Amino acid sequence: MMKALVLTAYNKFAMEEVPIPLIKDDEVLVHVKAVGICGSDVHGMDGSTGRRQPPIIMGHEASGIIESVGQNVSGWKAGDRVTFDSTIYQLSDWYSRKGLYNLSDNRIVIGVSCNEFRRDGAFASYVAVPQHILYKIPDNVSFEHAAMVEPIAVALHAVNLTDLSLNDSVLLGGAGMIALFIIQLLKLSGCNPIMAFDLDQDRLNLALKLGASHVFKADSENIIEEIKKLTHNRGADIGFEVVGIAPVLKTVIEGVRKGAGITLVGNISPNVELPLQTIVTRQLKLQGSCAICGEYETALDLISRNMIKIDPLISAIVPLEEGPSWFQRLYNHEPGLMKVILQP
Numbered sequence: 001m002m003k004a005l006v007l008t009a010y011n012k013f014a015m016e017e018v019p020i021p022l023i024k025d026d027e028v029l030v031h032v033k034a035v036g037i038c039g040s041d042v043h044g045m046d047g048s049t050g051r052r053q054p055p056i057i058m059g060h061e062a063s064g065i066i067e068s069v070g071q072n073v074s075g076w077k078a079g080d081r082v083t084f085d086s087t088i089y090q091l092s093d094w095y096s097r098k099g100l101y102n103l104s105d106n107r108i109v110i111g112v113s114c115n116e117f118r119r120d121g122a123f124a125s126y127v128a129v130p131q132h133i134l135y136k137i138p139d140n141v142s143f144e145h146a147a148m149v150e151p152i153a154v155a156l157h158a159v160n161l162t163d164l165s166l167n168d169s170v171l172l173g174g175a176g177m178i179a180l181f182i183i184q185l186l187k188l189s190g191c192n193p194i195m196a197f198d199l200d201q202d203r204l205n206l207a208l209k210l211g212a213s214h215v216f217k218a219d220s221e222n223i224i225e226e227i228k229k230l231t232h233n234r235g236a237d238i239g240f241e242v243v244g245i246a247p248v249l250k251t252v253i254e255g256v257r258k259g260a261g262i263t264l265v266g267n268i269s270p271n272v273e274l275p276l277q278t279i280v281t282r283q284l285k286l287q288g289s290c291a292i293c294g295e296y297e298t299a300l301d302l303i304s305r306n307m308i309k310i311d312p313l314i315s316a317i318v319p320l321e322e323g324p325s326w327f328q329r330l331y332n333h334e335p336g337l338m339k340v341i342l343q344p
């Protein structure tokens with residue numbers, strides 16, 4: 001048996017003794033050392049997304065030590081320090097074979113239960129993971145930092161999909177976790193100026209600390225004017241929308257120059273109204289970015305080489321047992337609260 005933090009009903013958690021997961025021949029059993037609470041876990045706990053149907057052990061941003069391996073596992077052994085992709089994809093899928101595994105059909109997300117699938121996650125002492133989604137953690141990277149690889153890889157995927165050049169100016173709508181990693185990656189890529197807007201002043205302060213050159217309160221009136229002043233009166237070369245709501249997208253569209261590309265990462269709203277004529281006549285390119293497609297190794301390498309700052313984004317590292325109260329604080333949108341990492 002093992003301990004696990006179980007979502008037993010919507011908005012209700014319990015620490016329970018549950019059986020240690022059985023591994024299949026191609027899976028390993030990971031002894032979980034650190035696991036982050038994801039925004040999607042917080043949004044999912046009240047039933048509003050339909051993707052955390054109780055009872056479920058959530059948690060997909062995790063790291064740990066391999067405890068045991070299935071009989072068909074090769075290249076991994078007990079004692080290896082690992083992290084893993086948040087999704088389990090089929091290697092035989094048409095998209096996977098094209099190198100687009102993030103778009104493959106019938107992907108399963110670890111720690112998610114919806115109408116299509118149910119897979120227990122890492123808010124527990126142990127989690128079962130197929131070998132093809134494992135990544136080795138560099139020796140100098142802590143388990144807590146390795147548990148942050150998933151959001152960094154999401155940011156990296158968005159940046160990799162964006163056509164950018166040295167010294168390009170960038171405008172970001174939103175300064176949450178993913179945006180703060182995108183800002184750091186853009187800084188590494190030589191972008192300038194890097195401009196971000198958000199409603200939350202704490203996040204804007206963090207954005208400045210992590211590489212943004214200019215930040216704006218989202219409700220101030222002259223954002224577009226300010227952006228124009230910083231970009232030869234043209235608008236930014238590149239835009240990122242990292243919230244997923246109409247007013248943010250609108251400001252990003254208005255804040256980029258003609259011919260600019262905008263990468264869309266946020267997707268809180270299923271539908272938003274688009275200023276079609278503006279997009280067509282200003283010849284803008286909209287690029288969606290979904291999850292991660294192989295960026296884990298690079299993300300781990302950047303962490304190992306100290307190229308990405310993680311600590312300012314970790315609000316707390318606490319025992320698994322304290323999970324419920326931190327879930328509640330995240331659910332209440334406590335100001336300044338970013339990533340909470342649990343230790344089973």
Ligand SMILES: [Zn+2]
Pocket residue numbers: 038039040060061086150
């Ligand atoms: Zn996540």
